[in-house]
Amino acid sequence: MDLTAAANLNTKLETNTALVGVIGLGYVGLPLAASLHNGGLPVLGLDVDSSKIESLKRGENYLKHLGDDMTRTLSASDRFEATADFGRLAEADVIIVCLPTPLGKHHEPDLSYVVIAGEEIGKTLRSGQLIALESTTYPGTTRGEFLEAIEREATKRGVSLECGKDYFVAYSPEREDPGRQSHTTSTIPKLVGGLDDTATDLAMQMYAKGIENLHRVDSAEIAEAAKLLENIFRAVNIAMVNEMKLILTRMGIDVWKVIEAASTKPFGFMPFYPGPGLGGHCIPIDPFYLTWKAREFGHVTRFIELAGEINHAMPAYVIDRLAAALNSVGKPVHGSKVLVLGLAYKPDVDDTRESPSFEVIELLRERGATVDYSDPHVAKTVPVRKHDLQMHSVELTPQNLKKYDAVVVVTNHKAFDYAAIAQHANLVVDTRNAMAAHADGMGARLVKA
Numbered sequence: 350m351d352l353t354a355a356a357n358l359n360t361k362l363e364t365n366t367a368l369v370g371v372i373g374l375g376y377v378g379l380p381l382a383a384s385l386h387n388g389g390l391p392v393l394g395l396d397v398d399s400s401k402i403e404s405l406k407r408g409e410n411y412l413k414h415l416g417d418d419m420t421r422t423l424s425a426s427d428r429f430e431a432t433a434d435f436g437r438l439a440e441a442d443v444i445i446v447c448l449p450t451p452l453g454k455h456h457e458p459d460l461s462y463v464v465i466a467g468e469e470i471g472k473t474l475r476s477g478q479l480i481a482l483e484s485t486t487y488p489g490t491t492r493g494e495f496l497e498a499i500e501r502e503a504t505k506r507g508v509s510l511e512c513g514k515d516y517f518v519a520y521s522p523e524r525e526d527p528g529r530q531s532h533t534t535s536t537i538p539k540l541v542g543g544l545d546d547t548a549t550d551l552a553m554q555m556y557a558k559g560i561e562n563l564h565r566v567d568s569a570e571i572a573e574a575a576k577l578l579e580n581i582f583r584a585v586n587i588a589m590v591n592e593m594k595l596i597l598t599r600m601g602i603d604v605w606k607v608i609e610a611a612s613t614k615p616f617g618f619m620p621f622y623p624g625p626g627l628g629g630h631c632i633p634i635d636p637f638y639l640t641w642k643a644r645e646f647g648h649v650t651r652f653i654e655l656a657g658e659i660n661h662a663m664p665a666y667v668i669d670r671l672a673a674a675l676n677s678v679g680k681p682v683h684g685s686k687v688l689v690l691g692l693a694y695k696p697d698v699d700d701t702r703e704s705p706s707f708e709v710i711e712l713l714r715e716r717g718a719t720v721d722y723s724d725p726h727v728a729k730t731v732p733v734r735k736h737d738l739q740m741h742s743v744e745l746t747p748q749n750l751k752k753y754d755a756v757v758v759v760t761n762h763k764a765f766d767y768a769a770i771a772q773h774a775n776l777v778v779d780t781r782n783a784m785a786a787h788a789d790g791m792g793a794r795l796v797k798a
């Protein structure tokens with residue numbers, strides 16, 4: 350096999366002269382671009398959102414949890430540039446795709462972003478390029494839909510390049526966990542699997558510039574499936590513990606105390622925590638990529654479906670608990686004033702994608718409650734996939750807390766003053782066990798849900 354193209358790229362990577370184009374500068378793409386840049390490679394960031402490009406030019410970070418230091422370093426560097434001009438993909442020796450993989454209306458995978466990216470790459474494909482897909486997806490996408498899109502556009506241009514010889518394609522899933530303090534993009538171990546061995550070699554060499562710990566797998570399909578396994582594992586375990594919550598609450602047993610007790614076992618147990626439902630771009634969505642693909646092979650993904658059903662029912666359960674608590678003090682939900690604490694889907698971030706808070710608010714409105722929310726990280730709502738609430742965050746003051754018939758803790762942000770909530774709220778429905786340290790003296794004013 351003629352490995353000239355691979356050898357050339359290898360040399361460019363060794364000498365830090367391989368230009369890396371990162372398509373999609375969101376939660377995954379931006380920190381990855383910064384890690385590879387910090388590792389010495391020149392980086393060209395590409396995004397269709399011109400406001401992001403402008404922020405990056407000013408050195409401002411639109412992803413608050415990552416901080417302005419990251420973007421200041423990038424904007425001051427002569428090895429980083431951000432652009433919306435996809436014609437410049439031809440300049441890149443390496444192209445990494447970090448685009449969304451959402452679900453369609455009928456819960457089917459929406460690969461349109463991945464396919465569009467493949468087509469854009471195909472339009473300027475040239476010998477010596479390495480292309481890595483990072484978006485979460487079902488096994489077979491990189492070798493199937495993604496590669497086909499690249500080849501389709503290249504063929505239209507009359508370009509005849511061979512994958513594995515002239516250019517190289519790999520899959521490397523992202524395991525980013527925004528807001529987590531213990532790990533960063535560079536310290537989270539990364540899986541790398543190419544469409545062939547040369548692609549894996551080159552992708553390993555490239556990622557090693559910015560990521561400390563790489564794990565080579567035998568194929569792109571193994572890496573694709575491993576990412577789904579990780580997220581399905583979480584979805585199923587969260588559903589299991591949510592089911593335990595329903596049962597134990599009926600039995601008058603505190604599920605959080607049960608989890609704390611079980612966690613003392615040094616092997617064979619791993620704690621998962623119940624909550625108001627799933628949120629974020631990954632766990633509520635990714636499992637259904639496998640569900641869809643499994644049908645092609647005549648399989649029904651029963652664990653995934655059941656987990657989805659249980660987790661999806663959680664916001665309604667929270668409202669039922671709230672309704673019962675209001676009822677016990679002689680108040681109907683209709684006409685009650687309720688304050689929802691937390692709009693983000695998890696603590697200490699401003700990410701509201703798929704947040705169960707939206708569902709809780711909509712269900713309360715349907716039942717005739719007047720609803721406000723407070724979130725120090727989300728000043729106002731923006732339209733999301735299924736909701737356009739048009740609300741502004743209210744300040745969490747003692748006066749405000751007293752105004753509401755009930756407060757529902759949906760997201761356990763550290764910034765909330767739980768002692769003040771315990772002192773001033775008329776009724777607290779706590780879906781996260783966030784009030785545990787302040788429960789004494791609250792009596793029936795505190796309801797876990």
Ligand SMILES: NC(=O)c1ccc[n+]([C@@H]2O[C@H](COP(=O)([O-])OP(=O)(O)OC[C@H]3O[C@@H](n4cnc5c(N)ncnc54)[C@H](O)[C@@H]3O)[C@@H](O)[C@H]2O)c1
Pocket residue numbers: 372373374375376377378395396397398401447448449450462465466483484485486523524525526527630631
């Ligand atoms: N957010 C996470 O924590 C996380 C973790 C692991 C894996 N993932 C996966 O990574 C992938 C990307 O997710 P994300 O959270 O970074 O998404 P995101 O929405 O934060 O970022 C996507 C970016 O792509 C841009 N974009 C959209 N269409 C484009 C196009 N045609 N060309 C160029 N740019 C375009 C958007 O403006 C946005 O900046 C998804 O498959 C997701 O499942 C995300």
